[in-house]
Amino acid sequence: MSWKDLYSEVKKRKMEALNKKDVVQAVEKHGKILAVNGRYEKPKKVIEHMYASLKNVIKEKEIMKEDLSQYDVVLIGCPGSDIPHAAYPKVKDFVMNGGWLITTDWAIQSIIENIFPGFIRWNRAKTADAVVACQVINPNHPFLDGVLSEIQQSKWQKQTVKNTKKSEFRWWLETRSFPIQILDPQAVRVLIGSWEIQKKWGESPVLVEFDYGKKGGRVIHMISHTHLQKGGAKGKYASALILTNILDEKVSQKMGISKVSTPGYVSDWQTPHAQPQQQYQPPLEEQWVSPPQQADYLTPSTGGSGLTETSQIIEANINSADFSYANKCIYCEYDFTEYKGKIYLCQACKAPYHENCINSQINEGICKKCGRILLW
Numbered sequence: 001m002s003w004k005d006l007y008s009e010v011k012k013r014k015m016e017a018l019n020k021k022d023v024v025q026a027v028e029k030h031g032k033i034l035a036v037n038g039r040y041e042k043p044k045k046v047i048e049h050m051y052a053s054l055k056n057v058i059k060e061k062e063i064m065k066e067d068l069s070q071y072d073v074v075l076i077g078c079p080g081s082d083i084p085h086a087a088y089p090k091v092k093d094f095v096m097n098g099g100w101l102i103t104t105d106w107a108i109q110s111i112i113e114n115i116f117p118g119f120i121r122w123n124r125a126k127t128a129d130a131v132v133a134c135q136v137i138n139p140n141h142p143f144l145d146g147v148l149s150e151i152q153q154s155k156w157q158k159q160t161v162k163n164t165k166k167s168e169f170r171w172w173l174e175t176r177s178f179p180i181q182i183l184d185p186q187a188v189r190v191l192i193g194s195w196e197i198q199k200k201w202g203e204s205p206v207l208v209e210f211d212y213g214k215k216g217g218r219v220i221h222m223i224s225h226t227h228l229q230k231g232g233a234k235g236k237y238a239s240a241l242i243l244t245n246i247l248d249e250k251v252s253q254k255m256g257i258s259k260v261s262t263p264g265y266v267s268d269w270q271t272p273h274a275q276p277q278q279q280y281q282p283p284l285e286e287q288w289v290s291p292p293q294q295a296d297y298l299t300p301s302t303g304g305s306g307l308t309e310t311s312q313i314i315e316a317n318i319n320s321a322d323f324s325y326a327n328k329c330i331y332c333e334y335d336f337t338e339y340k341g342k343i344y345l346c347q348a349c350k351a352p353y354h355e356n357c358i359n360s361q362i363n364e365g366i367c368k369k370c371g372r373i374l375l376w
Contacts, residue, residue: 007240007244020248023248040105041105075102076107102220105174108221132197145249150241179205349369
């Protein structure tokens with residue numbers, strides 16, 4: 001499927017959802033995006049197929065001539081090192097005044113570390129040329145609206161590589177992609193992660209974002225590139241959804257388009273089934289793995305008293321005969337074989353969690369297995 005066909009499909013699917021029709025039409029009339037070419041990022045391949053009123057693609061040095069304030073979103077492609085240093089104040093002012101900036105791969109070092117220090121950095125490792133499975137950390141975030149439900153369609157499952165879960169998609173890392181290290185976990189939100197990247201190159205974030213300034217400015221960064229050719233159709237489709245969602249959300253805020261509880265994306269390509277759209281809640285710090293599947297939750301026990309029971313979080317005794325590294329974390333469903341961090345248990349039901357996973361599960365408030373309120 002070509003990029004033109006993919007983006008046409010994205011628009012068509014969004015128009016099918018009642019809560020997206022007004023947004024798509026608003027973006028077509030008012031949405032403005034500027035993409036800055038990079039030596040390794042060619043955003044024109046995708047930007048020209050987005051629905052927006054203004055879609056400009058320029059060379060790095062041409063940014064000095066651009067009035068960034070006329071754009072909603074600016075994308076700076078990898079590596080970003082050819083952006084003149086004299087343009088740094090322009091980029092910073094754009095975000096300080098409410099603009100949204102997207103950067104890719106090596107631009108984490110050339111742009112983010114120089115202009116917006118203290119949030120994220122390159123961890124100084126370099127990936128191989130690889131295609132890795134990615135997990136959606138926060139499916140309710142506006143940038144990921146519809147992604148999880150869409151990639152689980154039978155249309156994409158037929159094209160899924162073996163050993164990729166239904167809720168995962170594969171992302172292409174070019175040779176020497178830069179893993180993302182979080183410096184300020186209180187400020188940075190991790191939206192997509194990859195357990196494979198963490199195991200091989202030390203950090204798991206794939207897509208992150210943080211607020212900057214006091215006027216609604218945002219900085220969004222992803223490892224690898226927007227065109228992701230080797231990631232397969234499923235990964236390319238997810239990338240197209242994410243990129244259009246970012247512009248959707250920015251225009252929605254600018255135009256004051258309210259979000260109402262309406263049916264979300266249809267659950268099958270042929271047969272619509274309404275499903276409630278969940279409200280976005282920012283994730284806790286260091287959320288690196290896949291989100292809990294809602295169908296796995298149990299109804300909290302009330303014990304007949306009308307009160308939900310509680311359970312203490314305890315550190316696992318890895319020397320106990322009851323513990324095995326082959327056990328799977330109840331949250332992310334990965335075992336502990338190569339894990340070096342702390343392991344925690346729900347004291348009531350003994351469900352095991354990685355340290356990052358227990359921090360993520362606390363965002364839900366209850367144990368994923370037994371439904372008791374978790375307490376430290």
